[in-house]
Amino acid sequence: MNATSSTKPLESDGDFSRLFEILREQTKSEKEAETNLHPQTMCPAFGGLRVLTRIDGAQVCLATDKGCMYGLTFVTHFYAAKKSIVSPEVMSTQLSSGTMIDDIRKTLEEIAKDKSIRLIPVVSLCVAETAGIAEELLPKKVGEAEVALVRIPAYLIKSHPEAKDIAVEALLKRFALPPTRELKKSVAIVGEIFPLDAMMIGQVLQRIGVESVLVLPSQQLEDYKDAGDVGCAVALHPFYERVEQFYRERGTPVIAGNPVGANSTYKWIKDIGDALNLDAELVERVAQEEKEKIKAVIAAKKINATIIVAGYEGNEFPLVRLLLEAGANVPYASTSIARTKLGDDDHKLLTTLGTELRYRKYLEEDRRAVLKHKPDLVLGTTSLDSYVKEQGIPAVYYTNIVSSRPIYFAQGASAMLDLIQSLIRRRGAFEKMKRFFEGDGDSA
Numbered sequence: 001m002n003a004t005s006s007t008k009p010l011e012s013d014g015d016f017s018r019l020f021e022i023l024r025e026q027t028k029s030e031k032e033a034e035t036n037l038h039p040q041t042m043c044p045a046f047g048g049l050r051v052l053t054r055i056d057g058a059q060v061c062l063a064t065d066k067g068c069m070y071g072l073t074f075v076t077h078f079y080a081a082k083k084s085i086v087s088p089e090v091m092s093t094q095l096s097s098g099t100m101i102d103d104i105r106k107t108l109e110e111i112a113k114d115k116s117i118r119l120i121p122v123v124s125l126c127v128a129e130t131a132g133i134a135e136e137l138l139p140k141k142v143g144e145a146e147v148a149l150v151r152i153p154a155y156l157i158k159s160h161p162e163a164k165d166i167a168v169e170a171l172l173k174r175f176a177l178p179p180t181r182e183l184k185k186s187v188a189i190v191g192e193i194f195p196l197d198a199m200m201i202g203q204v205l206q207r208i209g210v211e212s213v214l215v216l217p218s219q220q221l222e223d224y225k226d227a228g229d230v231g232c233a234v235a236l237h238p239f240y241e242r243v244e245q246f247y248r249e250r251g252t253p254v255i256a257g258n259p260v261g262a263n264s265t266y267k268w269i270k271d272i273g274d275a276l277n278l279d280a281e282l283v284e285r286v287a288q289e290e291k292e293k294i295k296a297v298i299a300a301k302k303i304n305a306t307i308i309v310a311g312y313e314g315n316e317f318p319l320v321r322l323l324l325e326a327g328a329n330v331p332y333a334s335t336s337i338a339r340t341k342l343g344d345d346d347h348k349l350l351t352t353l354g355t356e357l358r359y360r361k362y363l364e365e366d367r368r369a370v371l372k373h374k375p376d377l378v379l380g381t382t383s384l385d386s387y388v389k390e391q392g393i394p395a396v397y398y399t400n401i402v403s404s405r406p407i408y409f410a411q412g413a414s415a416m417l418d419l420i421q422s423l424i425r426r427r428g429a430f431e432k433m434k435r436f437f438e439g440d441g442d443s444a
């Protein structure tokens, strides 16, 4: 063993103790080098709550225990809607005495006293799901409010983006209008997007002859009704698998991908044109124009840097595609979602271009990638970012700084590449900060 080969012969008990110490330390660091302890996503149920609490006139009734309630109320207030969440008490007393359903029904009646409430999503989380809620025992309507059961057994779901998929699917199943089978020139965009992106998507689709566009998740319950009768659905993010299945079962075509980067934008526009049987010449012209505009932006904003993208949103890989097109080196990218069929094109492209991809990632995997690749910039989760900043490398929180900005078409590409360039330029400041905290007086 290396630990002992360079040491002098052992002569006393003290030497043996030292030997065991060395062995213990070595084993510990070997284990640490391989062990993954911290999967990175907040409570998966948050994704569902984000979708449901944001709906106008909706009041969530959460079937869960106090621990979950505390944490989820906190993040929902911050990241979803500034609304209280109402919950009947679901603790061991209620579970063992079997009063849970009656308690939920009473809570629904209390909520419905407020006449402005039009929708009460009953969100059943880990504890209630384990105990079991019979949907048949819940009313479909209380007063003026529609009641919809949304089952989110968070322990099974693993990531909050996937819980968004569950929430949208539950609302579509409950409210979507039956398809009329008329050849409608309408599109349901599926994926949370920045308002500017929604406008850009609307403008481009209008130019190819699309007559109406709605975006899910929506704040309007009516959109979930209208979404049942569209000409095609477009899954911008790869984790909307249940929604995809919902549409496929109804015979509605589903387009995967998004207008990020030159070639993917061209293909995306063409795919929608084909699905809706639009004027092929017009579609080709618009697709070419958009592609050329993005190519011009990318040519003007080249990136010469190594970047690691490690979010938990499930929408990281299109950004990686854009960065690679702009000349960046992206050796590693990770996400909290599982690999899906909707994300297959990105998976194949990015791995072919040499990016190592991690699904259902662990914080430790991200850290190891940082040590291995020594990037110029990390777009990561909060825990990863603090670790990266300690190394003097610029790092920003993917969710707040990147995911909440436009990225689609030429305008989005331009804004995103500007942002990335400005972050890379901050390297000097981060190195100075590192020296400062290491006690180097010259850095101040």
Ligand code: SF4
Residues within 6 Å of the ligand: 043, 044, 045, 064, 067, 068, 071, 125, 126, 127, 153, 154, 155
């Ligand atoms: S028990 Fe389930 S719902 Fe509650 S915080 Fe944990 S994962 Fe989320």
